[in-house]
Amino acid sequence: MEYYSPTDLNQAYSLLDKYGEDAIPIAGSTFYMGHREELFDEVEAVVDIKKLGLSYIRQDADGLRIGATTTLNEIFSHELTSQGPFAILATTVRELNINEVRNMATIGGEVCIAGEVDMPTTLLAYDASIVIGSSKGVREISMSDFHIGYLNNALEPGEMVLEVHIPQPPANTGAGFAKFERTAADLPIVNVAARVSLDETGICIAARVVAGAATLSGVPERSRAAEAVLLNQAIDGALIETAAAASADIVCIHDFRASAEIRSLWVKCGIEDALKRAVAAVQ
Numbered sequence: 001m002e003y004y005s006p007t008d009l010n011q012a013y014s015l016l017d018k019y020g021e022d023a024i025p026i027a028g029s030t031f032y033m034g035h036r037e038e039l040f041d042e043v044e045a046v047v048d049i050k051k052l053g054l055s056y057i058r059q060d061a062d063g064l065r066i067g068a069t070t071t072l073n074e075i076f077s078h079e080l081t082s083q084g085p086f087a088i089l090a091t092t093v094r095e096l097n098i099n100e101v102r103n104m105a106t107i108g109g110e111v112c113i114a115g116e117v118d119m120p121t122t123l124l125a126y127d128a129s130i131v132i133g134s135s136k137g138v139r140e141i142s143m144s145d146f147h148i149g150y151l152n153n154a155l156e157p158g159e160m161v162l163e164v165h166i167p168q169p170p171a172n173t174g175a176g177f178a179k180f181e182r183t184a185a186d187l188p189i190v191n192v193a194a195r196v197s198l199d200e201t202g203i204c205i206a207a208r209v210v211a212g213a214a215t216l217s218g219v220p221e222r223s224r225a226a227e228a229v230l231l232n233q234a235i236d237g238a239l240i241e242t243a244a245a246a247s248a249d250i251v252c253i254h255d256f257r258a259s260a261e262i263r264s265l266w267v268k269c270g271i272e273d274a275l276k277r278a279v280a281a282v283q
Ligand SMILES: Cc1cc2nc3c(=O)[nH]c(=O)nc-3n(C[C@H](O)[C@H](O)[C@H](O)COP(=O)(O)OP(=O)(O)OC[C@H]3O[C@@H](n4cnc5c(N)ncnc54)[C@H](O)[C@@H]3O)c2cc1C
Pocket: 024, 025, 026, 027, 028, 029, 030, 031, 032, 033, 034, 035, 049, 068, 069, 095, 096, 097, 098, 101, 104, 105, 106, 107, 108, 109, 110, 111, 112, 113, 116, 117, 118, 119, 155, 159, 160, 161, 162, 185, 186, 187, 188
């Protein structure tokens, strides 16, 4: 296996084109070191993308832009993602309790893994999109279309994630995140992100309720039924309970880590918790 460390995007693209499906881009490498070392034996080339200038967090008129190789700890400590309308990003990172992983793992790596990771759940709740580059140009795809099945994303050979784009949420928006795991060093068994936007009279004008790491489909899913309960209502404790109870539209997976029944219960509890936090965080 060859290891490459290109220093500009065109070099990276020509390597990805040259090797096609026999090359993988890597960023923090924590997915391989932690769970999938054997995948290194299945490719001819590894293209390290950390020197491509894709580590940044910026705000512009369209919202927040986070470069693909920005680490989770950079997100945890940056002023644009640890406070204000995007503070839920740092909150999500805080729930990953291994500092060594947070120092290495990147937002690009997180979104590329359609599986037991946290950030895609939060990004789906914020209607984020993924900016993808290749020698053919740049395209942008919604987070909801980017994951197409367990460990399967919409990238074609030759493509890589350049950036995550999160639109500016309306004023009076709050968000909450909840997670269930076996130990602090374990991957999530269930995670939930909720976002609510209220009008000036306190009525809910937008709601996102998302569960990840637990679904039968293998990708984070919105509970449209829970969102419908919240929309056009003043949110109080009773309404949050009703919304959480409606989350049975999310069908959970049964595997060696937890049964579908316990996951469904944790999705419901997580939604209650995340919604309470979201309402309390409205700013
Ligand atoms: C012990 C342990 C516990 C963990 N616990 C959690 C947890 O609780 N919650 C959580 O969210 N995460 C957790 N993680 C991290 C998570 O499992 C992944 O390892 C991490 O998100 C991968 O990020 P990375 O930058 O290291 O990606 P890499 O390992 O470099 O790559 C991961 C995948 O994405 C692809 N890739 C990476 N960047 C790009 C790009 N820009 N364009 C195209 N493809 C790309 C790679 O080819 C690979 O397929 C944990 C990791 C470990 C080791």
